[in-house]
Every structure is written in C-alpha cells, then in structure tokens.
Amino acid sequence: MKKFKKALVLLLSALMVFSIIGCGKTQKSGKGAFKPGTYTGEGEGIHGKIQVEVTVDENKITAVKVLKHDETPGVSDLALKKIPEDIVKYQSIGVDTIAGATVSSKGVLEAVKKALEKAGANIKDLEKKPEKDKASLKKIEKNVDVVVIGGGGSGLAAAVTAHQNGAKVLVLEKMPKVGGNTIISGAAYNAVDPKRQAKAGVEDSVDKHYTQTYEGGDKVAKPEMVRTFVENAYPGIEWLESMGMQFKDDIFTVLGALWPRSHKPVKPLGTGYIETYMNYIEKNKADIEIMVNSKATELIVENGKVVGVKAEGADDEIVAKASKGVVMATGGFAANVEMRNKYNKMWSDLTNIKTTNHVGPTGDGIFMAEKAGANLVGMEHIQLLPMGDPKTGSLSGNIEQGVENRIFVNKDGNRFVDEGARRDVMTKALFEQKDASMWVILDKHSYPTGDTKNNFNESIDELVKAGRAYKADTLEDLAKQIGANPDNLKNAVAEFNKSVETKAKDKFGRTLYKDKIDTAPFYAGARVPTAHHTMGGIEINPSAQVLDKNGKVIRGLYAAGETTGGIHGSNRLGGNALADTVVFGRIAGKSAAEGK
Structure with missing residues (x-):
C-alpha cells in the first residue's frame, strides 16, 4: 500500500490513463454481441467531458481506457480506475458508482455506454446489475x-x-x-x-x-x-x-x-x-x-x-x-x-x-x-441546505467563500432572507421562491483573481468557463446573464452595501457583514435546496x-x-x-x- 500522501501528490501532478484487461466472473455477452474494434465515447463529469476508449472482440469487452478528463485529483481517481475495471470484469455497465465520486462515475459509465452503442451492443442487457456468486465466497x-x-x-x-x-x-x-x-x-x-x-x-x-x-x-x-x-x-x-x-x-x-x-x-x-x-x-x-x-x-x-x-x-x-x-x-x-x-x-x-x-x-x-x-x-x-448544485445536488460549484461577503437573490433579483440565518430558515425561505431557486451574488472581494478557488478546490474561472457561474463587469450585465431584473439586483446590492456601512440589523434580520459588493468583476452562481445532514x-x-x-x-x-x-x-x-x-x-x- 503506497502512502496516501504520496499517492495524492502523484495524482495531482498528472492526468491518469487507465487500461484494464478483464478477469473474473463475467456476464455472458453471447456470440456476436459486438462488432469487433475500438470505439470512443464521452460522458459528462463534474468538471467537463470524460473521454473513454473501449475495445471489444466479437463476444466481450476486452479493455477500457480513460483518455481525457478534468476531474478532481484525490477525489475522482478511484472512479476513473475502478469503474473501467469493473466493466471489464463483470461485462456490465450496471456496476456500482464510487462513493464521493458519483458524478465522475456516471460520466465514465455514460462515455462507455456511448462507445458500446457504436459497437452495436445490446445496451439493455449490459445495464443489468452483475450478481455475486455467493457459493464461491471465501x-x-x-x-x-x-x-x-x-x-x-x-x-x-x-x-x-x-x-x-x-x-x-x-x-x-x-x-x-x-x-x-x-x-x-x-x-x-x-x-x-x-x-x-x-x-x-x-x-x-x-x-x-x-x-x-x-x-x-x-x-x-x-x-x-x-x-x-x-x-x-x-x-x-x-x-x-x-x-x-x-x-x-x-x-x-x-x-x-x-x-x-x-x-x-x-x-x-x-x-x-x-x-x-x-x-x-x-x-x-x-x-x-x-x-x-x-x-x-x-x-x-x-x-x-x-x-x-x-x-x-x-x-x-x-x-x-x-x-x-x-x-x-x-x-x-x-x-x-x-x-x-x-x-x-x-x-x-x-x-x-x-x-x-x-x-x-x-x-x-x-x-x-x-x-x-x-x-x-x-x-x-433532516437538514436541507439552500446550497445544492441545480443538476447534482452536490455542494461543488458553490461560489460563496463565507457568509459576510455575499447575498442571495431570487430569480427576480430580490433578496428574500437573512443570509446569515439558520440553515433550515434559509431553506424554507428558498422553497417559497420561484422554482425554489436562487443566485449567490458576490464580487472581487471574494475572488481577487480568476484562479482563486472556492471551498471545493474549484477556481472561479473554471466555474465560469463551465457555465456553473456567471461573471460581469457591471450588475446590469450580470442581471442580464442570469435573467434577473437589473433594477432589482442593483437595489438589493445597494441596500446590502448600506448595511455594511452601518453594521445595523437589516429588514431581514441580518447582522453578519464584512465587505461591500461594489468591486468588479461581479459573480453569480445558481443554487437549490438539497438534502445534507440527518x-x-x-x-x-x-x-x-x-x-x-x-x-x-x-x-x-x-x-x-x-x-x-x-x-x-x-x-x-x-x-x-x-x-x-x-x-x-x-x-x-x-x-x-x-x-x-
């Protein structure tokens, strides 16, 4: 077993390409299940496309390679390794996803599925969950x-x-x-x-x-x-x-x-x-x-x-x-x-x-x-947060750096809650908004440079490039990008900035302040309710x-x-x-x- 720290450093320094040759108990694919050859496919990972290469002979999947990805080292590594291994081992794309790397796992499975479709595979059969042979258990x-x-x-x-x-x-x-x-x-x-x-x-x-x-x-x-x-x-x-x-x-x-x-x-x-x-x-x-x-x-x-x-x-x-x-x-x-x-x-x-x-x-x-x-x-x-990714429910992509420097606005661009309140209070208020959706609004104070990272090791430039955050030099432009009313957004920010000056409790009961939202670039990120803690x-x-x-x-x-x-x-x-x-x-x- 390699030292965990050493492994993490190595994984952070290079992209990983895995080639896995099958072994172990497999599902029966049947003669003529595939058109022999090597095929590529792409799936959506948490940070972009995952590209795989799948090799098949007439009867089985013989190898799976992850060619390209931008997933988080130290978090997605096992998914990129074990999912291909299991696909070949069990001749199935119904294998389990990896804890802590569900999106990456699903991205690999999606990519392999698309490659196998090109090979003429019966996808319905391949999606069946492989069964253990309990009689052979040690x-x-x-x-x-x-x-x-x-x-x-x-x-x-x-x-x-x-x-x-x-x-x-x-x-x-x-x-x-x-x-x-x-x-x-x-x-x-x-x-x-x-x-x-x-x-x-x-x-x-x-x-x-x-x-x-x-x-x-x-x-x-x-x-x-x-x-x-x-x-x-x-x-x-x-x-x-x-x-x-x-x-x-x-x-x-x-x-x-x-x-x-x-x-x-x-x-x-x-x-x-x-x-x-x-x-x-x-x-x-x-x-x-x-x-x-x-x-x-x-x-x-x-x-x-x-x-x-x-x-x-x-x-x-x-x-x-x-x-x-x-x-x-x-x-x-x-x-x-x-x-x-x-x-x-x-x-x-x-x-x-x-x-x-x-x-x-x-x-x-x-x-x-x-x-x-x-x-x-x-x-x-059961605790729900108002901070889930709209697609996955995960906390990744959350642009906030701390409570004091950001506000929440609904789809109309209006604030609706004390952003420093209890989590259940904020989530209940979010459910009352249109589509139970909100935008986190902040500025350069939270991201002095484009490579500044959030609490989930994602830079703001990466999030903007992936369409998971929006960036603008003016609040008017930011409002246009997110589909909010520009006047509402400007008024929401102006009221917040006044409270930063006075440090007084505002109409929502907020008391936690630090910097004004007054320095371009301005940023917005979408969030929805998500189940977090029991x-x-x-x-x-x-x-x-x-x-x-x-x-x-x-x-x-x-x-x-x-x-x-x-x-x-x-x-x-x-x-x-x-x-x-x-x-x-x-x-x-x-x-x-x-x-x-």
Whole structure:
C-alpha cells in the first residue's frame, strides 16, 4: 500500500490513463454481441467531458481506457480506475458508482455506454446489475480488540484513537475507498480558538458555542452531549495538528454557522483529514487494518454484549470478532430517499430532492444498532441546505467563500432572507421562491483573481468557463446573464452595501457583514435546496457508549458521527459536523479501546 500522501501528490501532478484487461466472473455477452474494434465515447463529469476508449472482440469487452478528463485529483481517481475495471470484469455497465465520486462515475459509465452503442451492443442487457456468486465466497475470520464500522471521518478518527490507546483495530468500509462524506465536504471545522479569532477581532467562548449549538437546534439536543462536543472541539484541532494536519490562520463563517469560528484546512475539501488519518494508519499498519468493499451486515451479540461484526466483501464473507468493542461510524441516511421520507416531518415530500452526500450513507449502521437494541433519537430531524448544485445536488460549484461577503437573490433579483440565518430558515425561505431557486451574488472581494478557488478546490474561472457561474463587469450585465431584473439586483446590492456601512440589523434580520459588493468583476452562481445532514440516529452518552430504549448502556457498542443522534437537535450549525466526527470519533475510539 503506497502512502496516501504520496499517492495524492502523484495524482495531482498528472492526468491518469487507465487500461484494464478483464478477469473474473463475467456476464455472458453471447456470440456476436459486438462488432469487433475500438470505439470512443464521452460522458459528462463534474468538471467537463470524460473521454473513454473501449475495445471489444466479437463476444466481450476486452479493455477500457480513460483518455481525457478534468476531474478532481484525490477525489475522482478511484472512479476513473475502478469503474473501467469493473466493466471489464463483470461485462456490465450496471456496476456500482464510487462513493464521493458519483458524478465522475456516471460520466465514465455514460462515455462507455456511448462507445458500446457504436459497437452495436445490446445496451439493455449490459445495464443489468452483475450478481455475486455467493457459493464461491471465501470465509474470513478476524480477531482484534476493536472493530470500526465505517471508514469516513468519524470512523478513522476512532480507529486512530483506539490504536493510540493500545488497541489492535480493524476498519470495515462498504465502499471501495475510505473518506465518506468527509473527503467531499467543504471541510469547515467549528471551534473556539482565541489565538486565531483574536487576530480577526472576534470575541468568542465555549459557552457561546454551546448556546448557539443548543438553541440553534431548538433545545432538543441532549445538553450533556452538546457540552461534551463544544469543550472538546478545539482539543480536536490540536490533536489533528499534532499528526501533521494544517489549518489556515483565517477564521471565517461557514453557511449557517451563526458565528465566525470556522476553520479551513490547507488541503482542499476534506482530503486533509483523511490524509492525516491514513498517514498515521500507514505508519501503524501492523496494528490497524482497513478492509474496503466490506459491508457490515450484522452485529454479533453474545450474552447481551456486542462482540463482533458479520460483513460481506467483494469475494468473501467476514466474521470479525472484537475483544473490547465495536464502533459504529456509518454516517447518516441522507442518501436513502425511502428512509428520509419515512422519518420526515418537517419538509414536504423529499423524493425528488437531491443530496450533497455520496451514495454510501443509507442508514445501514442505524438499522444494525437498532436490531441490537439501540435507541434512536431525533430521526425526524433532516437538514436541507439552500446550497445544492441545480443538476447534482452536490455542494461543488458553490461560489460563496463565507457568509459576510455575499447575498442571495431570487430569480427576480430580490433578496428574500437573512443570509446569515439558520440553515433550515434559509431553506424554507428558498422553497417559497420561484422554482425554489436562487443566485449567490458576490464580487472581487471574494475572488481577487480568476484562479482563486472556492471551498471545493474549484477556481472561479473554471466555474465560469463551465457555465456553473456567471461573471460581469457591471450588475446590469450580470442581471442580464442570469435573467434577473437589473433594477432589482442593483437595489438589493445597494441596500446590502448600506448595511455594511452601518453594521445595523437589516429588514431581514441580518447582522453578519464584512465587505461591500461594489468591486468588479461581479459573480453569480445558481443554487437549490438539497438534502445534507440527518441529525437523528443512535443515542449515545458522553462516553460514546450506545444506549438502549431504557437508557442503559449496550456493552461493547459505541457510535460516533452522523450515525448518532441527540447532539445537534433539530438543526445542525454549519461547521459543527467535521468537529463532531473528530470529537466523538476520538471519544468512541478511546472508550472502545478501554472496553469501557
């Protein structure tokens, strides 16, 4: 296994071309299924066209190459490698997409489909999902101190901490790579940080963070959980920095954070977190094993204690015994439409609402824990953001850099909400606008140069070129480009600029300001509501021990991250999720290692 950091650097330095020759169990294509030859096709990736080359003989697909792409290194790499491999292996384009790189995966599949159409293939047959041959699965047994289910931010934090407390650890990750939602996140981390905040003239306190988190969730969270969270947020940053992770010195306010205490990593997206964990794991791989493509299916319970996990791998069945404890860190259920609709009480039907999440968070861990007796809390609390990409629902393409320097306008060019409000408040207001669509408006203060990047490692010039953002030297021209009323847009900006001068609360209740929107070029980016975070889940105590329906500890079972409930209440503050993964990931790992 190559070091994660080294691999990321190499991937950032060059485009990747993969040539994969098939092996393994395949679907039967049939004689004369293809017109032999080599064909090309293109699909739409997240940053433009993905071009592939597909080679077939009369009966099968023999090779797939990704020729050209502009996808994000370190995020889309596995999709560009594994999707072609699986297509050849299974002779199918019905293979699974890759977590965290869904758009890139679909782009490759679309391109291969178009190439195969040229080869005269029966596309309907090739779109069938390949089946596993269960009879050929190998039986694998593992015996460790701690099993962690889930290789996202909270799971890897738990794994590292468990090892730091003397445990031998196994991580089971159902997707083909680790990272979860953390690696594709905007990576903002909330913590009271006097040193950094003082430089910006920001006064803050742990009590203030507690109050805003508790009241921002309508006081339905468990107070002791909120207190544990806010008190351990900054120590979490110190812990990450002790392992080599770097944060920028500037503090900002991420969407819905309510206060400037958000930290931004130096590395793009959430790659800094995952790289930090994986570097540690690589150095200690004798005692920490990660098994990807390994979906946990059942907790093993003996005499009322959780002692292990059953899982299914790509080619094996796994029984993993844990002498000290099992940590559930499988994320939430924002990617499970049926589950969202089952528990939803706050929003209208969520069936057609896209999500910022990768495909993995489908509530698996919640189901397993509940079957083992765990109590679930706050399942009806589902967070929608007003910041989804209109096509994909993802956070990518979002042009905002922070709350203070931008406004939201509807299709008519009018402001309609306090842009520094709670996320649910902003999203409800957006649903009331025409087509539930808005424009984020800002200027050169947010993008001093065209190569300045957003929080998702995309430069503003790239976004404009791709038609995902609009640029103009005047507000009149910008309004024309986005189809808004020029007078309305100019008035909206003028009113905002007056408030920047006075710092007074405006008619929408806004209080967060920094720079005026008065310097060309001006920019606009479209956004829609999207499912982002599920605040409900497995109930835990401050030691991250899972509780049953009577409030008693289920021995041997711990949980952390978005799979838990009771920490954020009815609404999660922006920037609290990454801190949550670190704080309770660490607590769960330590508690499990101690067999607490």
